[in-house]
Amino acid sequence: MRAFVQDGYGSAEVLRPVQVDAPAPADDQILVRVKAISLNARDWHALRGDPYLARSMFGWRRPTFPVRGSDFAGVVDTVGSAVTEYQPGDEVFGDLRDSDGGFAEYVSVPQSAVQPRPANLTFEQAATLPLAGGTAVKGLRDVAPVRPGQRVLVNGASGGVGTFAVQLAKAYGAEVTGVCSARNADLVASLGADHVIDYRKADFTTAGRRYDIVLDLVANRPLRALRRVVEPDGTLVLSGGGTARPGRPYLVGPMGLVIAGQTLGRIGRQRVLLLQTGRDPAMLASLRKLAEEKTIVPVIDRAFGFDEIPEAMRYLMVEHARAKVVVSVSPGG
Template sequence: MKAMVQDVYGPPEVLRPEETDRPVPGRGRVLVRVHAAGVDQGVWHLMAGMPYAVRAVTGLRAPRARIRGMDLAGRVEAVGPGVTRFRPGDEVYGSGEGTFAEYACAKEGALAHKPRNLTFEQAAAVPVSGCSALTALRVTGRVRPGQSVLVLGASGGVGSFAVQLAKAFGAHVTGVCSAGKADFVRSLGADEVLDYAAQDPVDGSRRHDLVLDIAGNRPLSRLRGALTPRGTLVIVGGEGGGRWLGGNERSLGALLLSPFVSHRLRPLTSLVKAADLEALTERLEAGSVSPAVHRGYRLEEVPDAIRDLRAGHVRGKAVILLEP
């Protein structure tokens, strides 16, 4: 099968097309013929081996897994022993292992049947970003109807779902993005949109019950200034910071500080799970949430997609297309 592989850590140029063996599904795993695969910031971190802390898991000197990619949408090709929810031919979406390839394996518990009203391209934009947004709001953030929610990074993959889901949960949503993406965020349903270059969204002039900081780098002290006295901050990833921990210093700081202040300060821990995918499917099929696909890229254009993402050019989610 054709796949995009890497043998060393580095910039997008380390990825190259190669013919590799098709994976074999083990117990509890499903082999999927990948029709589309999403691109997110986690792909870059694993590709680059940055921050260095990720290499403790992915390989100290070189990546153990040669194929990147987690989001997928496609058709079941085969199932391993113990799989009961899927059979060959089923259309599925979820999270897999090395999805920038024609075939990829996924745990049964990380897949769900594809929403009937979505294309494979649209479905591939959902799993990692949609489940992250859902968990950040519903579980970690404990959002309630009538609350004020501030979404920092509202135009990205997670942010585009967070704006829509927060509205669906009955919140008043303020989205923060660049001026060029304001109309896009407004189209997602945001009640208000702030241009971070023109107005500091965390200057303390307005307070929110829940703040989602998505892939940001603002200090905790600044973010707390945007919270009501008992508001909640959810840190969804982070960029910048040092080479060893990247933006994760803030997550550690939030855990240490939270017991001593009135605010709830929480880093997001999120996995793609079938139950969350099914919850998203209900809203996707009902039309209250819709994936925002920036554009489709061919498999050999994965490096271009990652470069566009890192440069801030992507609105919503970039998707790799592998349909025959």
């Protein structure tokens, strides 16, 4: 099978195609023929080893797992002897965040790492759900549950997580404000945002308006400024973020804001919470249900071919892609 690997840290050009044997599924695993891959900022940070502090997770000198990619959708090819929930031919989407490995034509995963593909979604749409959709659900359903009538601001509303977050906040009955660039304002409004702020023309942290929940997905404002727009009894949810830059990686980068927020925790009644996510079988089931009910509808900016994965990675972070960037996979080209 074809796969893209990275032997060291760097830009998208360090990814190289190789021919390797398809992984053999263990007794409790399934082998999936990948039909679509969704790219995430996490993939870019792992590719660059950026910030340096994150290399404690990715590997200090070189990546522990040389194949990037965690979000995928495809067709079950074979199943291990202990697998009871799936059979060859089943269409699934899944999450590989425990080990990565999604930039390949086949992946071998535990049956708990997948869910049936929602019938109303394409493979490309289904592949966008695990990380981005799961982060939005975790933030606005679990960490800071949205209640009807609350005012919610999403900083980074046109990004992969942001497009899901706007839809969820609106579905939960909130008055939603999205922060993005002017070119993405119509998209964010079409997803349900009641107000859209162009961050190039206005600083939402100095506008004098407060919100019950602020979901920060960008990390481009200091903690003190973010807290200023949160109601005294409101909640600020931090989810890392950060954008690509040329040259050497950051030492700490956007993680500095997260660390500061985690240290602060609670000031009076105001809460500052860190949004941490990981592979969660229950979350995959929730995402499937939300998609089938059309509570969330994936938005795809651009689709690339498998051989274009390096270009897709570059487009994701350097060209300021909006919503989701996906890769369509067809075995053998």
